[in-house]
Amino acid sequence: MPTTLENRCDTCDVHGRRKPLQKCAGCGISRYCSKECQKKDWVVHKIACQMNTLYVDMLKHQDSTPMGRMLCAGLPDDLTMHELDNRLAKWVRFHTTNLVIACFIAIRINDDLDNCNKEVLYISVRPRPQSEHEGYPGKYFAIKDAYPVNIQTTMHWPMPWPPTLLQLQEVQRARESEGRGRVAGYIISLRPSTVDHSPNRESIRHS
Ligand SMILES: [Zn+2]
Numbered sequence: 001m002p003t004t005l006e007n008r009c010d011t012c013d014v015h016g017r018r019k020p021l022q023k024c025a026g027c028g029i030s031r032y033c034s035k036e037c038q039k040k041d042w043v044v045h046k047i048a049c050q051m052n053t054l055y056v057d058m059l060k061h062q063d064s065t066p067m068g069r070m071l072c073a074g075l076p077d078d079l080t081m082h083e084l085d086n087r088l089a090k091w092v093r094f095h096t097t098n099l100v101i102a103c104f105i106a107i108r109i110n111d112d113l114d115n116c117n118k119e120v121l122y123i124s125v126r127p128r129p130q131s132e133h134e135g136y137p138g139k140y141f142a143i144k145d146a147y148p149v150n151i152q153t154t155m156h157w158p159m160p161w162p163p164t165l166l167q168l169q170e171v172q173r174a175r176e177s178e179g180r181g182r183v184a185g186y187i188i189s190l191r192p193s194t195v196d197h198s199p200n201r202e203s204i205r206h207s
């Protein structure tokens with residue numbers, strides 16, 4: 001495993017220090033070291049990419065409505081939902097290595113590699129105010145709870161769980177069939193608005 005995963009190509013794991021990475025023009029989330037790597041990943045990434053874009057548009061629209069502004073009432077730092085979503089993406093990227101390691105330990109990947117396809121690490125977070133994060137993206141959120149959950153069980157949880165997990169399984173199938181190894185997932189829940197799942201920042205988010 002590379003020592004840091006925060007700034008690597010989503011297809012080939014080349015690190016941004018070796019080769020500058022370009023963000024996906026669609027969603028601005030996935031990153032690639034080359035056009036070839038972007039093309040290779042597109043089969044798996046395209047649905048998540050479209051859903052990310054739709055979700056961001058929906059958040060921006062919602063923030064401009066009176067109802068949307070009411071939803072922001074409980075957020076720290078006068079954040080809008082769109083800004084909150086942005087912060088979560090930065091926080092996830094900052095902590096990717098730790099999140100992946102936590103995931104491996106939580107689903108006991110050393111005991112059985114098949115656990116990747118049976119469980120995900122569920123992580124619930126809360127946004128922290130300026131007085132706590134002091135402008136550092138790594139401190140934007142505090143973890144409230146984290147535990148492994150069974151994928152089949154969570155398929156019966158309310159939205160957005162089923163589509164999020166189906167998306168993860170799609171990524172797992174595609175990677176395995178291409179011989180690119182197994183994929184373990186973690187899912188971050190920021191109630192009531194956002195769910196983010198890795199690998200690949202292939203996020204599916206719903207309000
Ligand atoms: Zn690459």
Ligand SMILES: [Zn+2]
Pocket residue numbers: 024025026027028029030045048049050
């Ligand atoms: Zn994209």
